[in-house]
Every structure is written in structure tokens, then in C-alpha cells.
Amino acid sequence: MLSMSDISIRIAGRLLIDDSTVQIVPGARVGFVGRNGVGKSTLFHAIRGDLPTESGSITLPPRWRIGSLAQEAPDGPESLINVVLKADLERDALLREAETADDPHRIAEIQTRLVDIDAHSAPARAAAILSGLGFSAADQGRPCSEFSGGWRMRVALAATLFSAPDLLLLDEPTNYLDLEGTLWLEDHLANYPRTVIVISHDRDLLDTSVDRILHLDRGKLTLYKGTYSSFEEQRAMREMLDAKHAKRQADERKRLQAFVDRFKAKASKARQAQSRVKMLERMKPVTALVTQDVREITFPTPEKMLSPPIIAVDDVSVGYDPKKPVLNRVTLRVDTDDRIALLGSNGNGKSTLVKLLANKLQPFSGRVTRADKLSVGYFAQHQVDELNLDASPYDHVRRLMADAPETKIRGRTGAIGFSGKAGDTLVKSLSGGEKARLLLGLATFFAPNMIILDEPTNHLDIDSRAALAEAINDFPGAVIMVSHDRYLIEACADQLWVVANQTVTSYDGDLDDYRRLVLSIGEPRNGSRERPKETAKPERVRNERRTPLKQRIAEAEAEIERINGIIAKIDIALALPDIFTRDPKQAAQLSKARAGAESALRRAEEDWLEASSEFDEAAG
Structure with a gap:
């Protein structure tokens, strides 16, 4: 088992984990949760042995192999399937040795071991993992260097899963996945035969794939049995009991202190007063678990509600090369208060569609009709790179309000979540979640009629995702979202559109139906990467x-x-x-x-x- 006994971990003088003890049994599937920045990734470093503990010890069975996602995406001329196969170091070493071995005894040992580890079925297992993460059969034979960084991180994830370590450590693995890949990963982790600890802010993954929740809060590690929903219930009960206990103790302290104050000067009561002073000193303070309220997310209300439809798309072909359109014959409409979630594997054209709707791409053919004075707020995670790292949130807001007085600029900066000193913090010092909040505030700064959100939950913790869902539901205009977070889609969307096979269609089922479709045998996960027969020569x-x-x-x-x-x-x-x-x-x-x-x-x-x-x- 993984044993963490009385461990304390300090980084740059900051105590992240304080005298905590946790035992994780073999085969447990653990979801590791806590606010951003509390030290979850730091604990992973300590478990791997990359970071020493200040005190206490972390022990594992001596033969356990630890596997975690590589920090850098694989690159180079090797094919995806070979990159994944080489992740099984023992198999790779045995196969190389088998090519040159001459000693009969060693040949027998090698081949027996290859049979024991089922080495000959490895290519099929590797291909199945790559397919589940969105790679077609053709993709699997292509060099790594032909793929973008996000897709290569999927290859790194596939390699980690294929190696099947005794202890699998995953830190936000869904950040690189679309909804379809996330659904596959949920199913894979739910059936993982060894021990896994996954840091995640995805409620559905934590309800589907794990059987324990490890919570890091204010330096203390607490292990709960059950899924995330069960954890929330248990924690709420614990908070209530601790609050009652703290109140009883406060009342008792008040009573004892009143006795001491009243009788400490009287000789006849001095002994009793001194006794109560000692009782107060021995009484260990109980602190009620105070919920760290998450900062609210709000979207400004549009000045004027437009008449529907606000966008009508009629028989449109769109893409980046007129000879190879990404989407063909698309017909749809967006009304004033629609809540639409786009489904479909990455590469099918979801981003192309939202760029068309945001007026960032013009159609090759067909017609797009927009309501007069329609304004669109567009958020995409890659826009983090467009922020000025050496400027503050206040500086970004000031550029949008160049002629406004100081008080109004400060007020708007606070309204998007950066009040007081936080408004003057440089962007390069902000966390991923804080950068996402800043981008959300800037994207919706001028009160748009329609908001497009392309993977808005990356780097947001669970409570911030809930705040985002509340903001979407409170917004009176239209919202179109692309997200791998099922909770956000189920909480907000009332329409599902599937982008696949070069077109867009409405999906009549719910996300449970869609999950069954994605995980069903023979379901075409990668049709988006190959042109459909009926439209290609x-x-x-x-x-x-x-x-x-x-x-x-x-x-x-x-x-x-x-x-x-x-x-x-x-x-x-x-x-x-x-x-x-x-x-x-x-x-x-x-x-x-x-x-x-x-x-x-x-x-x-x-x-x-x-x-x-x-x-x-x-x-x-």
C-alpha cells in the first residue's frame, strides 16, 4: 500500500501539507481534490521521490512501478503506435534482446517472460488506447512531429496508460481531451486494475471513475470513501458537526474565563480559579471548517435584447481552404436565449463553427444572416497566450476604458474578480484559474448579446466551475459552449449539436445517451479525421x-x-x-x-x- 505517515511538505517557506497521515490500499481509485494552489501537484512530486518531505515518510511496496504523465510531449519521427509501445520498458528491452540472444537458456527465459506479460497482444492494446483518445488507424502510423502539442500530450497520456504502472498518478488528464476522449478516459479509469490517484476538477469523472476522495484543505489530507458526491455529503456533515463542537467549546471557554475573571482576586476562590486557568490552557482549540467562498463570476447584461433569430446559417460551406472545406451544407439558427453545447471529437470542426458564428471566418458559399447590432463575446483557452504577461488585470481593463476615471476602472477590474491589490498583480504571477477568470471578464466586457465559450473550464477548480455554470444560467443572452466538462453541459445546455462528418446536426438524446454511443463497440471515434465517402472523390x-x-x-x-x-x-x-x-x-x-x-x-x-x-x- 501507499503509506504517508505524519508528512509535512514546505515549498519556498510555505507549509503546504502539515503533519498528515493517509493510507491508500492497493487497487484503490482515488480522486485527489482541493482548491488550486493548495499543493496537490507538489504531493505527486513527493510520492515520485522528486521532492523530499520536511518530516514524516512516504513508503510504497518495493516493486511498485510509478507512472505519471510526462511533462513534455513526445516529438520526433517515430510513429504514435511505436511511441506508446516503447512505454512498456520491460517488453521493449526483452524484444530487443530477443533479436540478438544466442544462449538457449536465455532465449527460453525471454520468451517465457514475453508470454507471461502478454507481449504479443501489446500492439492491439496500444492501438485501442490511442483510438479511445481520438487517433484513427491512419494517425497511429504517422510521426509524432506531425501533430500539435495538445495532440502529442494525448500520445503521452496513451503511453502512460499503456505502461499500466502499479501506481498511476494523473494530474488533470482531461485538460488535453475533448468530451469524447474524456468519456473514454472515465471508463478506462473506472476499470483500471491497479492503484490510481487522479487530480481532477471534473465532477463526472470523480463520480464515475473513483471509489475514494483524497481532500487537501488547509494543509491537512483527509481520505473519504465513495465518489465525489458522497464526499460532498460527508464533508457537509463534518462541517456541521465541527461547527457545533466549536460553538460548544467557545461557550465553555467563555464560562471558564468568566469564573476566572470574577474570582481570581478572592483568596477563598484562588485555587478554583487557578484550576480553571489550567483547564483553559489544556483545552485544544477546535476550529470550525470555514468554507472558502469562491469568487462569483458574472456576465454583464446586454443593453438591448435582439429579435430572434440572432444568427441564421443557410447552406454554408466554411473552412480554411476553399478546395477542402471543414464544414459543408450547414443550416442552423441561434435564438436570443439559446444554450447550445457542441459535441464531436477534436478535429471535426467545432472551432471552425464557433469562428463562423463569431464572424471570425467567412463562408465559402451559402449565407449567414446576423441580427442588426449583434455583439459576440468569444472566449478560447488559447487566448491566454495573448495576455500581456508584464501587465496587470487593471492595465488590461484600462486599455478598454482609456478615457474613464480611475474609480470606474478600478470598479470594473473588481467586477471581473480582481479587486484591491489583486488588480495590480502581474499576469505572469496569476494562476491558470485566475488567467481564465481575467479572459472571461475581458471577453464579455462590452455586454455581448451572445457568448461563445471554447473549453472555459481548463484550470478552473470545482467551485469555480460551479460559479461559471451559475453565471451562464443567469445570463439573459445566448451561450454556445464547447467543453469536456459534463457537469457544465448538463447544468447549462438545453440543446446539443453534433459536429461530425463535415456537418452539424441536432442531437435528440441526452449526455448519457451520447456517452453510450461514444463507448459502444464499433462507434466511429475518428471519422472526423477522414473525409466522408459521399463527399470525397x-x-x-x-x-x-x-x-x-x-x-x-x-x-x-x-x-x-x-x-x-x-x-x-x-x-x-x-x-x-x-x-x-x-x-x-x-x-x-x-x-x-x-x-x-x-x-x-x-x-x-x-x-x-x-x-x-x-x-x-x-x-x-
């Missing part, structure tokens, strides 16, 4: 289908050749004179290894036949 479609199949055939042929080489080496070893009488244990290992290699050879041959058959169909 037949020859291009055939080429697109043949390319990944050619790679799959080549990989199967290489695997067949490799396994045949292993079998040949084993046969040479088994042919040694008197091996069964001289060393029956080694002979048994070699026989077991040969049986495992033959089984792997059959699977590789079946894969080759299947891919070859599909290639012939695609070519025909």
Missing part, C-alpha cells in the same frame, strides 16, 4: 483507405518474420543433444516459449490475412 477515398492498410500489412509481415526467427532459435536450442534429460527445466521453458511464439505467429498471420483482404476490397 472515389479514388481519393480508396487511397485513404489503402494507406493505413498497407502499413498494417507491412507491420504484420515484419512481426511474422520476427516470430519465425524466434521459433528458429528455439528449435535450435531444443535440438541440442540430451537437453530433455540433461536440463528438463530448461527444455520445459523452451517448449512453453515455442507454444507462446506459435500462438503469436497465428495471430500475426490472421492480422495479415485480414488486412490483405481489406486492402484488396479497397483497391477493387
Whole structure:
């Protein structure tokens, strides 16, 4: 088990964890929660051994492997599938050694171990993980260097999951995922066979994938059994009991102090008064758990409500290259107070659609009609890079109110969450959540009629996400959102639009229905990355289908050749004179290894036949 005994951790003079003890049993799936900046990621560093504790100890079973998401995304010419496969260090080392090993005894050990760790099924397992995280079969054979940083971080996550460590540490893994990838990850973690601790502010993940909640609050670690919803109930009860206890103690202190004050000068009562002074000194103060109220998020009310529809899109084609539109024949409308959530895997065109609606992209064909004087507030997480790191929130607001008096500028800065000294803090010193709040305030500064929110919850903690949901529901105008946070969508959206297959359609089910669809066997997770048959030229479609199949055939042929080489080496070893009488244990290992290699050879041959058959169909 993972044992943290009386640990204290201090960073730059600040005590983050104070004399806490927690025991996490093997196989537990733990959600690690707490406000931003309290020290959750710091504890991960300590568990990995990258950071010493000030006092106390952290111990793990001696053979446990710890796995966590790499800080830097993988890059370079290697294919995605190979990057993931190499994450299993033992398998990779054994396979490399198997290519050069000549000693019969060592060959037997290697092949027996490969059978034990099910090494021959590894490519299929790696491909399934990559597919779940949004990579098509064709994508999996492409070099890492062809993908953006966000997609390469998904590859890093896939590699971590594939390595299946005894202790899996994940720090906000959904920040790089769309809703579809998040739903897959929830299901994967819920069935993870070993110990996992995940830092997350995603309520649905914490209700779906974990069976314990580790809470870090004011330096203390507390482990609760159950999901996040159960944790909230238990914590509310604890707060109520502690508040009652604190009140009783305060009343008792007041009574004792009154006795001391009244009788300390009287000789006849001096002994009793002194006794009560000692009682006061021994009485350990109980502090009621005071809820740290989250700062409110508000959106300014539009000056004028417009007549519906505020946007009408009729038979529109849009994208970045007229020869290759991202979306085709899109027809839709947005009314005054709509709450619309966009669903669909990354790459399908959600960002293209919101840019069209925000008037940042012009259509190639069709017509977009906008209400007169329509104003749109547009928030996208990548806009963090556009903030001036050496300016303060006050400076950003002042640029939007150049002629306003100082008091009004300060008032508006406070209204978006940066009152007093916080308004003068440089952006580079703000946390991720504070930067997101600043961006939300700037995006909606001029009271737009419609707000577009593209992944607004990244870096927001659970309470801030709840505040955002409340702000959306209080806003009288239209809201269009793209988010991997199910809680936000379920709390706010009354319409679901699916962006897939180069178009936009209304989805009649709810998110539970959509989750079942995403996780269902054979559901096309990656259709967005390949052009639909009905809109692409037949020859291009055939080429697109043949390319990944050619790679799959080549990989199967290489695997067949490799396994045949292993079998040949084993046969040479088994042919040694008197091996069964001289060393029956080694002979048994070699026989077991040969049986495992033959089984792997059959699977590789079946894969080759299947891919070859599909290639012939695609070519025909």
C-alpha cells in the first residue's frame, strides 16, 4: 500500500501539507481534490521521490512501478503506435534482446517472460488506447512531429496508460481531451486494475471513475470513501458537526474565563480559579471548517435584447481552404436565449463553427444572416497566450476604458474578480484559474448579446466551475459552449449539436445517451479525421483507405518474420543433444516459449490475412 505517515511538505517557506497521515490500499481509485494552489501537484512530486518531505515518510511496496504523465510531449519521427509501445520498458528491452540472444537458456527465459506479460497482444492494446483518445488507424502510423502539442500530450497520456504502472498518478488528464476522449478516459479509469490517484476538477469523472476522495484543505489530507458526491455529503456533515463542537467549546471557554475573571482576586476562590486557568490552557482549540467562498463570476447584461433569430446559417460551406472545406451544407439558427453545447471529437470542426458564428471566418458559399447590432463575446483557452504577461488585470481593463476615471476602472477590474491589490498583480504571477477568470471578464466586457465559450473550464477548480455554470444560467443572452466538462453541459445546455462528418446536426438524446454511443463497440471515434465517402472523390477515398492498410500489412509481415526467427532459435536450442534429460527445466521453458511464439505467429498471420483482404476490397 501507499503509506504517508505524519508528512509535512514546505515549498519556498510555505507549509503546504502539515503533519498528515493517509493510507491508500492497493487497487484503490482515488480522486485527489482541493482548491488550486493548495499543493496537490507538489504531493505527486513527493510520492515520485522528486521532492523530499520536511518530516514524516512516504513508503510504497518495493516493486511498485510509478507512472505519471510526462511533462513534455513526445516529438520526433517515430510513429504514435511505436511511441506508446516503447512505454512498456520491460517488453521493449526483452524484444530487443530477443533479436540478438544466442544462449538457449536465455532465449527460453525471454520468451517465457514475453508470454507471461502478454507481449504479443501489446500492439492491439496500444492501438485501442490511442483510438479511445481520438487517433484513427491512419494517425497511429504517422510521426509524432506531425501533430500539435495538445495532440502529442494525448500520445503521452496513451503511453502512460499503456505502461499500466502499479501506481498511476494523473494530474488533470482531461485538460488535453475533448468530451469524447474524456468519456473514454472515465471508463478506462473506472476499470483500471491497479492503484490510481487522479487530480481532477471534473465532477463526472470523480463520480464515475473513483471509489475514494483524497481532500487537501488547509494543509491537512483527509481520505473519504465513495465518489465525489458522497464526499460532498460527508464533508457537509463534518462541517456541521465541527461547527457545533466549536460553538460548544467557545461557550465553555467563555464560562471558564468568566469564573476566572470574577474570582481570581478572592483568596477563598484562588485555587478554583487557578484550576480553571489550567483547564483553559489544556483545552485544544477546535476550529470550525470555514468554507472558502469562491469568487462569483458574472456576465454583464446586454443593453438591448435582439429579435430572434440572432444568427441564421443557410447552406454554408466554411473552412480554411476553399478546395477542402471543414464544414459543408450547414443550416442552423441561434435564438436570443439559446444554450447550445457542441459535441464531436477534436478535429471535426467545432472551432471552425464557433469562428463562423463569431464572424471570425467567412463562408465559402451559402449565407449567414446576423441580427442588426449583434455583439459576440468569444472566449478560447488559447487566448491566454495573448495576455500581456508584464501587465496587470487593471492595465488590461484600462486599455478598454482609456478615457474613464480611475474609480470606474478600478470598479470594473473588481467586477471581473480582481479587486484591491489583486488588480495590480502581474499576469505572469496569476494562476491558470485566475488567467481564465481575467479572459472571461475581458471577453464579455462590452455586454455581448451572445457568448461563445471554447473549453472555459481548463484550470478552473470545482467551485469555480460551479460559479461559471451559475453565471451562464443567469445570463439573459445566448451561450454556445464547447467543453469536456459534463457537469457544465448538463447544468447549462438545453440543446446539443453534433459536429461530425463535415456537418452539424441536432442531437435528440441526452449526455448519457451520447456517452453510450461514444463507448459502444464499433462507434466511429475518428471519422472526423477522414473525409466522408459521399463527399470525397472515389479514388481519393480508396487511397485513404489503402494507406493505413498497407502499413498494417507491412507491420504484420515484419512481426511474422520476427516470430519465425524466434521459433528458429528455439528449435535450435531444443535440438541440442540430451537437453530433455540433461536440463528438463530448461527444455520445459523452451517448449512453453515455442507454444507462446506459435500462438503469436497465428495471430500475426490472421492480422495479415485480414488486412490483405481489406486492402484488396479497397483497391477493387
